[in-house]
Amino acid sequence: xxFSTRQVVRLASRGVIPGAxxxxxxxxxxKFDLKEFEEWWESTKAKPDTWSGIGxxxxxxxxxxxxKPLRKRLKKLLDDALKQAEPASRDPYR
Numbered sequence: 438x439x440f441s442t443r444q445v446v447r448l449a450s451r452g453v454i455p456g457a458x459x460x461x462x463x464x465x466x467x468k469f470d471l472k473e474f475e476e477w478w479e480s481t482k483a484k485p486d487t488w489s490g491i492g493x494x495x496x497x498x499x500x501x502x503x504x505k506p507l508r509k510r511l512k513k514l515l516d517d518a519l520k521q522a523e524p525a526s527r528d529p530y531r
Contacts, residue, residue: 456470
């Protein structure tokens with residue numbers, strides 16, 4: 438997902454995009470300095486939030502959850518139920 442052509446032209450005309458200019462004047466085609474445009478484009482990308490567990494000012498590192506707590510709990514309950522059912526399944530007349 439990105440900007441439409443119309444949005445880029447509007448941003449260029451407002452001077453938001455560095456290196457953008459109209460060599461033939463108003464109403465003419467827009468030209469962009471590739472290096473400056475790419476630097477600007479990279480700066481518009483969203484940065485993922487990271488939290489160290491201590492506070493937002495601490496050194497940045499990603500924290501990944503291994504499993505959702507509810508999923509863990511359900512898995513444990515299912516495993517426990519299956520363990521209890523195993524002996525009964527061996528003896529159909531029990």
